[in-house]
Amino acid sequence: MNGKTLAQYQIVEKIGSGGMGTVYRARDTRLDRDVAIKVLPAELTRDPGRRTRFVQEAKSASAVNHPAIAPIYEIGEDGEDTFIAMEFVDGSTVRQLIQRDELDIGAAVEIGIQVGDALASAHRAGIVHRDIKSDNIMVTRDGHPKVLDFGLAKLVDHGGGDEDDTIMADQKTMAMTQAGMVMGTVAYMSPEQARGLPADQRSDIFSFGIVLYEMATGQLPFHGDSALDTMHAIAFDKSVPIATMREGLPYALQRIIDHCMEKVPDKRYQTLDETIDDLRKVKRQLDSGASMSMPFLERWRPARDGLKLGELSTRGAIVAVAWTLILGSLLITVLSNGGNLWGALPFILIGLMVFGHFRRRRRSMVDRFVNKTKKMKEVQLISWEEDHFVVVVEGAVARSYLKLNATLEGVNDKLYSGRAMELEVRENLSAAELRELAVGSKVRYLRKGL
Ligand SMILES: Nc1ncnc2c1ncn2[C@@H]1O[C@H](COP(=O)(O)OP(=O)(O)OP(=O)(O)O)[C@@H](O)[C@H]1O
Numbered sequence: 001m002n003g004k005t006l007a008q009y010q011i012v013e014k015i016g017s018g019g020m021g022t023v024y025r026a027r028d029t030r031l032d033r034d035v036a037i038k039v040l041p042a043e044l045t046r047d048p049g050r051r052t053r054f055v056q057e058a059k060s061a062s063a064v065n066h067p068a069i070a071p072i073y074e075i076g077e078d079g080e081d082t083f084i085a086m087e088f089v090d091g092s093t094v095r096q097l098i099q100r101d102e103l104d105i106g107a108a109v110e111i112g113i114q115v116g117d118a119l120a121s122a123h124r125a126g127i128v129h130r131d132i133k134s135d136n137i138m139v140t141r142d143g144h145p146k147v148l149d150f151g152l153a154k155l156v157d158h159g160g161g162d163e164d165d166t167i168m169a170d171q172k173t174m175a176m177t178q179a180g181m182v183m184g185t186v187a188y189m190s191p192e193q194a195r196g197l198p199a200d201q202r203s204d205i206f207s208f209g210i211v212l213y214e215m216a217t218g219q220l221p222f223h224g225d226s227a228l229d230t231m232h233a234i235a236f237d238k239s240v241p242i243a244t245m246r247e248g249l250p251y252a253l254q255r256i257i258d259h260c261m262e263k264v265p266d267k268r269y270q271t272l273d274e275t276i277d278d279l280r281k282v283k284r285q286l287d288s289g290a291s292m293s294m295p296f297l298e299r300w301r302p303a304r305d306g307l308k309l310g311e312l313s314t315r316g317a318i319v320a321v322a323w324t325l326i327l328g329s330l331l332i333t334v335l336s337n338g339g340n341l342w343g344a345l346p347f348i349l350i351g352l353m354v355f356g357h358f359r360r361r362r363r364s365m366v367d368r369f370v371n372k373t374k375k376m377k378e379v380q381l382i383s384w385e386e387d388h389f390v391v392v393v394e395g396a397v398a399r400s401y402l403k404l405n406a407t408l409e410g411v412n413d414k415l416y417s418g419r420a421m422e423l424e425v426r427e428n429l430s431a432a433e434l435r436e437l438a439v440g441s442k443v444r445y446l447r448k449g450l
Pocket residue numbers: 015016017018019020021022023036038070086087088089090093131135136148149184185
């Protein structure tokens with residue numbers, strides 16, 4: 001490609017490649033300036049509907065004028081090639097800075113404020129980035145952050161396509177994930193994107209939280225061995241607190257990151273303006289060298305959670321209190337009747353019923369999980385042993401995992417006490433493996449004909 005021209009752009013060198021194509025540094029011979037050219041793969045631009053949508057989105061995105069947004073100059077064509085010409089940013093991506101350990105916490109917060117401000121102004125114009133990640137943020141040699149690829153996510157449309165119904169979007173996400181298209185992006189997806197649901201500006205706020213986390217700790221908060229595992233972690237897992245990963249991080253930053261990364265959009269910051277306000281406070285704190293340690297109550301939390309009381313859920317606590325009240329009333333009735341048990345009979349009966357309910361709870365929750373799960377057509381086998389379910393599925397998609405885990409979460413929530421039940425999902429087992437599993441553990445469901 002080097003030396004080749006595309007329209008008025010003379011390709012100088014390749015600078016990188018990503019999910020959507022290859023990026024080159026090029027010279028705009030008409031305006032005599034350096035540009036970055038991203039050549040798009042033909043399969044993404046072949047469909048005219050998708051192409052039009054993308055061009056529209058990229059045009060409106062390039063209308064957002066902000067010093068921390070790298071503008072798109074044009075979307076051009078030359079022969080077979082479709083390309084995007086955009087500002088060439090002379091610097092490093094945030095990911096590279098993290099890998100080279102070149103970001104201290106002050107720089108991370110400063111980048112956060114500027115990138116947040118850029119995103120906030122796009123959001124005000126009704127534009128959602130949808131692909132915020134440390135590869136898509138560069139910092140110029142003189143230290144100015146620039147957000148790249150605004151409006152380009154529409155081309156791959158991973159999750160949140162407004163015109164697609166949920167299932168279609170879900171399947172698309174899966175197809176792309178399997179093709180490795182958005183592999184790098186999966187780790188930054190919001191839970192709603194991972195589920196293939198529509199994504200609004202709050203989805204960017206989630207991804208922004210992931211970038212903050214990554215800048216602060218050098219690690220990603222959610223990662224798994226496969227794209228599916230990562231999506232699963234995004235949808236359900238709690239991230240490890242930043243303070244345990246790097247010494248001396250301001251506690252206020254932890255709170256900001258957690259608030260960005262709330263699983264439910266309604267619980268997150270609703271606008272980035274609020275996030276930036278909080279980041280500015282952290283910056284002032286850092287500049288003034290004020291104490292950044294955890295407030296007393298938060299330090300106390302691990303100790304409080306460690307108490308055995310934690311074994312009992314809220315629901316369990318309510319039942320335990322009810323149980324105590326019944327026993328108490330029983331005792332009072334017996335005593336006030338001069339030891340006559342007949343007057344206390346109704347209490348004894350109620351008490352026994354409650355006790356029975358309490359004891360059967362875990363078993364009935366296991367039944368509930370099995371009954372709900374066996375209705376899923378991809379499920380082949382469900383086994384249960386020592387608080388551990390194994391579910392074997394055939395041709396699983398992300399939706400299967402999300403649904404299985406949501407069901408488990410639902411029944412775990414209804415347990416009164418004891419350990420939460422766990423779930424292991426296994427995919428596409430051979431007939432021999434299935435048979436081995438079916439013999440070796442307590443099988444609760446086996447699809448007919450297996
Ligand atoms: N405008 C630009 N100026 C300078 N370098 C750029 C520019 N755009 C991209 N790059 C470089 O090219 C690399 C690849 O970018 P590309 O956008 O294709 O992939 P990505 O960001 O990893 O994935 P995605 O397709 O999701 O954006 C970037 O990591 C960056 O180093």
